[in-house]
Amino acid sequence: MPKMMSKPTTIEHVDLDVLEDTLSFYIRTMNIAVSRDLDARLDGCDVARGTGKITTLLLVDSHPGIRPSVIAQIIMKDRSAMGRLIEQMIEHDLLRRQTSASERRAQELYVTPKGAELAAMIRPIVTKQSKDFFSFIAEEEQAQVMDILRRAYRKMVGMTGEKR
Amino acid sequence: MPKMMSKPTTIEHVDLDVLEDTLSFYIRTMNIAVSRDLDARLDGCDVARGTGKITTLLLVDSHPGIRPSVIAQIIMKDRSAMGRLIEQMIEHDLLRRQTSASERRAQELYVTPKGAELAAMIRPIVTKQSKDFFSFIAEEEQAQVMDILRRAYRKMVGMTGEKR
DNA sequence: AAAAATAGTTGCATTTGTCCACTATTTGCC
DNA sequence: GGCAAATAGTGGACAAATGCAACTATTTTT
Numbered sequence: 299m300p301k302m303m304s305k306p307t308t309i310e311h312v313d314l315d316v317l318e319d320t321l322s323f324y325i326r327t328m329n330i331a332v333s334r335d336l337d338a339r340l341d342g343c344d345v346a347r348g349t350g351k352i353t354t355l356l357l358v359d360s361h362p363g364i365r366p367s368v369i370a371q372i373i374m375k376d377r378s379a380m381g382r383l384i385e386q387m388i389e390h391d392l393l394r395r396q397t398s399a400s401e402r403r404a405q406e407l408y409v410t411p412k413g414a415e416l417a418a419m420i421r422p423i424v425t426k427q428s429k430d431f432f433s434f435i436a437e438e439e440q441a442q443v444m445d446i447l448r449r450a451y452r453k454m455v456g457m458t459g460e461k462r
Numbered sequence: 463m464p465k466m467m468s469k470p471t472t473i474e475h476v477d478l479d480v481l482e483d484t485l486s487f488y489i490r491t492m493n494i495a496v497s498r499d500l501d502a503r504l505d506g507c508d509v510a511r512g513t514g515k516i517t518t519l520l521l522v523d524s525h526p527g528i529r530p531s532v533i534a535q536i537i538m539k540d541r542s543a544m545g546r547l548i549e550q551m552i553e554h555d556l557l558r559r560q561t562s563a564s565e566r567r568a569q570e571l572y573v574t575p576k577g578a579e580l581a582a583m584i585r586p587i588v589t590k591q592s593k594d595f596f597s598f599i600a601e602e603e604q605a606q607v608m609d610i611l612r613r614a615y616r617k618m619v620g621m622t623g624e625k626r
Numbered sequence: 627a628a629a630a631a632t633a634g635t636t637g638c639a640t641t642t643g644t645c646c647a648c649t650a651t652t653t654g655c656c
Numbered sequence: 657g658g659c660a661a662a663t664a665g666t667g668g669a670c671a672a673a674t675g676c677a678a679c680t681a682t683t684t685t686t
Contacts, residue, residue, distance in 0.1 A: 306525050307568075309535050309621055315520040316585050321604060322496045322592040324611035326513050329493035330538050331618055332486045348673065349490050356479040361470050367633060371473050374494045379674065381635060403633045403682045404471075421480050428486040434617050439610045440485055446603045447488035453598050454495055457473055512642070531664060543643065545666060567651045567664040 335431050339423060344390050344416060350375060350383050352424060355409070358393055359417035363406040365398075371455055392416060500591050508554050508580060513537060514547050516588060519573070522557055523581035527570040529562075535619055556580060 306312045317323040337346050345351040350373045357369055370380035384407065387393045392413035398404040409417060432440050451457075470476045481487040501510045509515040514537050521533055534544035548571065551557045556577035562568040573581060596604050615621075 306528050306532055307565075309532055309619060312521070312525060312528070312532060312536065312621075314517075314536070315524045316589050317517060317520060318612075319608070320589060320592045321596055321608045321611070322500060322588070323517070324608060324615055325489060325493050325496055327538060327615055328611060328618075329489050330513065332489055334538075336486060347671095349494065350673095353478075353481060353487070356481060357476070360479045361476060364470050364476070365633080368470055368473055368476060372476065372478070374491060374498075376675070377634060378636080378676085381633095382673090385635095401471075401633085401683080405634075424484060424486070425480050428484045432485055432614065435610055435614050443607050443610050444483070444485045444488060446599055446607050447485070447492060448482075450596065450599050451488055451491055454492075455473060457476075511640095529664080540644075541665060542645090542667080546642090549666095565652080565664080569665075 332428075332431055336424075336427050339427050340420070343420070344392065345420065349373060350379075351387065352420060354383060354387065355392060355413060355417050356421065356424075358407045359409045359414060362408050363398075365404050366407065367404070369407075374455070387413075496592075496595055499595050500588070503587060503591050504584070507584070508556065509584065514539060514544075515551065516584060518547060518551065519556060519577060519581050520585065520588075522571045523573045523578060526572050527562075529568050530571065531568070533571075538619070551577075 314323070333349070340346040340352075345355055353373050354369055357372065358364055366380050366384055367377060370377055373380075375383070384393060384395065388395060391410050394408045394410050394413075395405050396408070398406050429440075435443070478487070497513070504510040504516075509519055517537050518533055521536065522528055530544050530548055531541060534541055537544075539547070548557060548559065552559060555574050558572045558574050558577075559569050560572070562570050593604075599607070
């Protein structure tokens, strides 16, 4: 039984039990907040809601011909979820799909003109949103956290240090 | 138009465009991974899936009589979502609810014996999971990230520095 | 030539989140 | 005292996202 505190009626009297020192708690919670904020800023933008659309669009834009399965790994979705996401974006005329000539199982993805335009529009928004949202953390510390999480992420998805 | 790279077929050839330097991307992505891992470890545990159950259980356990609306703030859910969460946990016989004597609009939440037991069981798991999951980040850095995120979180939900 | 692996699709069941309206209670103001 | 506004919680409807498992097509292994 942990230290007892009783009937808190405002958030200021609450301590978070073991979650106080649990990194996963903060990640999970901050995620909710950032995502909500981002969605708000992208309202109506065709890529609002849910992780993945933005990443997919940007990735296809900067890697023409990239495959669904590669994106899936990057955003940690399973293939079926990825497929649906792409389907959706094709319907919105953001992406185009074609079977790879060399690997007829696989597909190559390309942005449409509309997709390219949207990518260009979104890129600065996404960057700014992240900066703004975390603005109450000093720039330095932001960079620190990002640095650490970037390394963590890379290990997790199996990206090697060298990108080429 | 960003630097072009073409038809990557494996994740190692991919760069993340502007997301590479976007903290929100890492938060959102790591969130997916941590959450999945956590769910896996808690499989069948009555509190698996979705943010909130764990926090709610632990919070009620260590703050007997706490109100739904306070928890809602902490986990950033709206009241209706919170209500449903609690309903669910009551059905599972983890929590008990009673109207506050002094504030008949409000409710006080308490754990049932079963809930207390589960809380005790979960506490170490949650802590360990977080440590394990982030184990490829040095302890020191883990602490650093947590420290920064904790402050961010506190500001965000409006917790003052002093916990009374 | 058969078996196994890979890429993608489809259907289904479950969850979740959000929006909005509704009740009950309390507080504040005149 | 009495009315209006704020607060706590409930309930319904609806749109999405998620995960699982089964299924097709293509390539690779053996």
